[in-house]
Amino acid sequence: MSLKKVYLILVAGVGLLLSGVTSAQFGSGNLPDEIPFPMDFETSTEHYDYLLDYYKGGVEHDYLSVPKWEGLWSTGATNGVNRPFFQEGEIVEDVLSPEYEAAFRYRLDLGGEAFNAGVDYDRLTTCEPAGLPRWWIEPYVREFLNTPTYSLWHNDLANDARRIYINQEHINIDGTHYASGDSIGFWTVDDELGDVLVVHTQDLYPGDFMRGTPPTSNGAESVEIWYEWWDTENQEMRIAVNIYWYDDLALLEPINIIHTYRPRQDMEDAGLRMRYWECAQNQNTYLTYDEEGRPTTQYRLPGDEGYLDPRGTPATRNPDLPPGLTGQEKNPVFDDAFDFIF
Amino acid sequence: MKITLKKMVVIALTVISFGAVGIASAHHSFAMFARELEVVKTGEVVRWAFNSPHVAIYIRNAEDGEVWAFEGGAPPGLVTDDPPMNGFTFQPGDNVEMVVCPLRDGRNGGAIGIIIKDDIWYTPNDGGCGPDFDAWRDWYPKGYMSKQAALDAGEVIEEDEM
Numbered sequence A: 001m002s003l004k005k006v007y008l009i010l011v012a013g014v015g016l017l018l019s020g021v022t023s024a025q026f027g028s029g030n031l032p033d034e035i036p037f038p039m040d041f042e043t044s045t046e047h048y049d050y051l052l053d054y055y056k057g058g059v060e061h062d063y064l065s066v067p068k069w070e071g072l073w074s075t076g077a078t079n080g081v082n083r084p085f086f087q088e089g090e091i092v093e094d095v096l097s098p099e100y101e102a103a104f105r106y107r108l109d110l111g112g113e114a115f116n117a118g119v120d121y122d123r124l125t126t127c128e129p130a131g132l133p134r135w136w137i138e139p140y141v142r143e144f145l146n147t148p149t150y151s152l153w154h155n156d157l158a159n160d161a162r163r164i165y166i167n168q169e170h171i172n173i174d175g176t177h178y179a180s181g182d183s184i185g186f187w188t189v190d191d192e193l194g195d196v197l198v199v200h201t202q203d204l205y206p207g208d209f210m211r212g213t214p215p216t217s218n219g220a221e222s223v224e225i226w227y228e229w230w231d232t233e234n235q236e237m238r239i240a241v242n243i244y245w246y247d248d249l250a251l252l253e254p255i256n257i258i259h260t261y262r263p264r265q266d267m268e269d270a271g272l273r274m275r276y277w278e279c280a281q282n283q284n285t286y287l288t289y290d291e292e293g294r295p296t297t298q299y300r301l302p303g304d305e306g307y308l309d310p311r312g313t314p315a316t317r318n319p320d321l322p323p324g325l326t327g328q329e330k331n332p333v334f335d336d337a338f339d340f341i342f
Numbered sequence B: 001m002k003i004t005l006k007k008m009v010v011i012a013l014t015v016i017s018f019g020a021v022g023i024a025s026a027h028h029s030f031a032m033f034a035r036e037l038e039v040v041k042t043g044e045v046v047r048w049a050f051n052s053p054h055v056a057i058y059i060r061n062a063e064d065g066e067v068w069a070f071e072g073g074a075p076p077g078l079v080t081d082d083p084p085m086n087g088f089t090f091q092p093g094d095n096v097e098m099v100v101c102p103l104r105d106g107r108n109g110g111a112i113g114i115i116i117k118d119d120i121w122y123t124p125n126d127g128g129c130g131p132d133f134d135a136w137r138d139w140y141p142k143g144y145m146s147k148q149a150a151l152d153a154g155e156v157i158e159e160d161e162m
Helices: A003-014 A044-054 A098-115 A132-137 A265-269 B005-019 B133-142 B147-152
Strands: A073-078 A141-146 A150-155 A160-166 A182-190 A194-202 A220-231 A236-247 A255-263 A285-289 A295-299 B039-049 B056-061 B067-071 B095-102 B109-117 B120-122
Touching: A044 A194, A044 A220, A044 A236, A073 A132, A132 A160, A132 A255, A220 A255, B039 B067, B056 B095, B095 B133, B109 B133, B133 B147
Parallel strands: A160 A182, B067 B109
Antiparallel strands: A073 A141, A073 A255, A141 A150, A150 A160, A182 A194, A194 A220, A220 A236, A236 A255, A285 A295, B039 B056, B039 B095, B056 B067, B095 B109, B109 B120
């Protein structure tokens, strides 16, 4: 029996946790069926342990057998992003806790005024890490590298990487939380889904990770079910994830979100390779704040104080190097005619 | 209604942008760009920066001889655009014509809408500037230097072109 069938039987008696949360499709392409919560769990850890028990501890892979998801992948379809929280211009009721709904409304009101006035906060403007929620949905490309002991998943967005430690326990010797949290997981085989990677993430720090979604608390955690899914409409294999998002402080009940990722051989063929995103060097937006603390987006031009050359700047070179040292230009490809002094 | 590939892309991007409340569009506000103003700039490329999170092009403006700076979309989207672009598409010394959305504060910069080089029309733009591609295909040969000039001359943007 597949996990989904077990879920359906259990759910019939338990009822959906997600009243008020639609699973309407968002994005491009089909979505796989939602894998509902099998029952009401008190914590994400309880949920993960249930799955670990259900799959009898999972399976151990070696380098030959571990599922290979190499290549470049971009976002496919999703029913998530802000849809669980905001639809048709209104905050969806009975999803957020009163305190976080009020905070979301406060942020949206400011954001609404702000967008046309240049007051639109985005954590990436100040080079804060993108964070896990954004890792799932940003429209850049990803690499999924799986090994028997851990998966290392890169996102082109802001050099964000996830590490999922396979068949291991959570470890936090640092005494803090992180933008991508601490992730563990196990591989298994589901009768219906095939190879499956179940992931548990905790120790996420709070953040207004994305524009247009509610802030998350330091209690946010997730359980994820990752698998390969055949998209019949597009006739291609996609990677799908069913996310169970827990946040005791921000949500009345955990929510269920689906994302898919599509292979981008066309981008590989075009020569695209993921590079290091030098956030502090290659963008020239920044924020100023008015007396009420509201940020305003500003834009530096060549000649402005603090302007940074997108092609690379000597500003971060070791100032103790001798001036004029040959071969220190970051961009020797072109004989640039750029005659500004940065 | 005639729906071109370009229109479909614009419509799809618009839907995604609004559906995601800007999440999918960029990593900062576009509020500093006057997206309602679309003007033509011509000049010589002094630098083309094909970098994440935004590409940028710098041209020596033929009108005033000054260097103007314009920001565009992210490289992953440009390499599979039609026509595709890469880090060598625009090189110092190339002559280009551009449709841009200028900075609201009037300084020498803005957002890229369209870049024309050797009669090839490139669209390395993102939410900072979304000129109507088909309308400009019609307007540009007629010599209009701005969207407003075209509209003042009686040109219309067909509804199905929006």
